[in-house]
Amino acid sequence: MNDKFCTVRGHCAHPRHYSISQLPFGVQFNIFSYLGIPDILSARECCKYWKALADSDYVWKILVRIHFDVKTEAGVPIKTSWRQYFWSRIKCFDRMRQTKGMVISENGRTVHSTGTVKKWATASIGYPYLKTGVHYCEFMIDKCLKGYLQRTWKMIIGIVSKSFVYMSGKYVGCDDHSFGYIAQTGEKIGGGQSPKEYALAYGENDRIGVLVNMIKEEISFYRNGVNMGVAFTQFGSGTHISQYHFAISFIKSNMYATVLPLAKCPADTDVSKAATISPKKTIIPSNFSLKSCPDDIKLSILGIMNSDGWNLMRKINHNWKQLAESDYLWRERVQMQFSDVGNLLDTRDSAPWRSLFYRHCRRFSVTHCTPGLAVSNDCLTLTSTDRISYWAAARVEYPRMTSGSHYLEFRIDKYRHGSIGNTWKVVCGIVSDSFDYQLTKWVGVDEKSFGYIAQNGNRVGPSCKNQGLEYAEPYEEDDCIGILVDLERDELFFYKNGVNMGMAFQNFRHREKNFAYYFAVSIARWGMEVSVIPDARCPDRDIDIV
Incomplete structure (x- = not known):
């Protein structure tokens, strides 16, 4: 997405069009601070300018305060940026990278498969991006079904490429650019090869760690803190794949797993930290007040939130309440949400679009x-x-x-x-x-x-x-x-x-x-x-x- 197309649609008699780069930096930071983690990760992929905004310490300082209840006024708790501190404490499943039928918990750390999963389903970790350096991630197997799934692999933990297709039937290790460790048999699978003998099987209450060394091009797995040895070497050689993600696959329903964000690699390995990019310097303070923004810019901020976010913004003051309840926002949400919108309009009368949405959602x-x-x-x-x-x-x-x-x-x-x-x-x-x-x-x-x-x-x-x-x-x-x-x-x-x-x-x-x-x-x-x-x-x- 090019920044010049990121315009705000006016909601007044004479609509005005803005490029986000023309706004004061404080306003830009405020807009990004209202986004959720998956939205920030998506926004930083748009262009270099948005990447700089999404990586700014101002945004991540607010997120640290929200997620970890840390008193940020005391400064960065460790010798690093707020973004590095945030990612040193959190890893979460990406709702944009999961098979239909997988359900991710509200905090993003637990995933389970529902009854709509008929074959294989996969979910991956949104961060870190496995591009360079050394990375480690650990999963706790909360629930692993026995009995009627005895002849299947049950689950596979490993890594997938950025281009992995999250559709029913696809699992970690099923293509040339994904690599995994099988629960039922302890075998390894990936790189377009058939399963091969590797290590011990694993199941419920086991902790499975994945160590990816992008420098040496090696993948190792850990079971309850014990290194099972190098499973794959030169897995990225001769390919065009530039990015991988930690991932897990389940077969059928009622499987649960949790990512452990604070788990450290048992080996003495220099695991990579998140890189940071400083935004451009500005004379506008980063605590620029949104009170001085026109309503059409405030509406653009609300436009990137979901309906739950609008209801929270209603509680700030009377001005935000009027904007968050405006037909301008809710009419578009009704049209997006309901396939039978024509029938709803017949029963609308003069009711506000927000009331119509909640009456029929x-x-x-x-x-x-x-x-x-x-x-x-x-x-x-x-x-x-x-x-x-x-x-x-x-x-x-x-x-x-x-x-x-x-x-x-x-x-x-x-x-x-x-x-x-x-x-x-x-x-x-x-x-x-x-x-x-x-x-x-x-x-x-x-x-x-x-x-x-x-x-x-x-x-x-x-x-x-x-x-x-x-x-x-x-x-x-x-x-x-x-x-x-x-x-x-x-x-x-x-x-x-x-x-x-x-x-x-x-x-x-x-x-x-x-x-x-x-x-x-x-x-x-x-x-x-x-x-x-x-x-x-x-x-x-x-x-x-x-």
């Missing part, structure tokens, strides 16, 4: 659902196909419930009678971030999920020992089931056709940091259909869905 997730469940094009309807042999589950992508009160309704469109036998058929409720979308899982099966059973009207959760306890009336086809989650009072209620069935659970909330719940539904067997009603209102409480 409650839709089924296509990544957090069991294989065999079919999600409609508008993501409002969930159908169980004949691939479902037992239980299948799917969650609603929004809201991510961490505080406050939330309400949502499901409608049972198709309900099978009799032919399924003595089962619960449908369970509506809530699940946690860590819910496992396997074929045998239903809402209420673990200690962090809670549900309302269709067949008998019982409630199910951790205190019910998966048996269900007497609660309310059963429900079936054409019934609407509402769920009220009050995280402030720690209470969970269910509704049937607008009637409150009473409190189902109390003191259920987990107190872990950043813990979140999602609305979800489980279906037993095939031939069932459930829809989410995105703009449903709680019958007896005034809850702001925005």
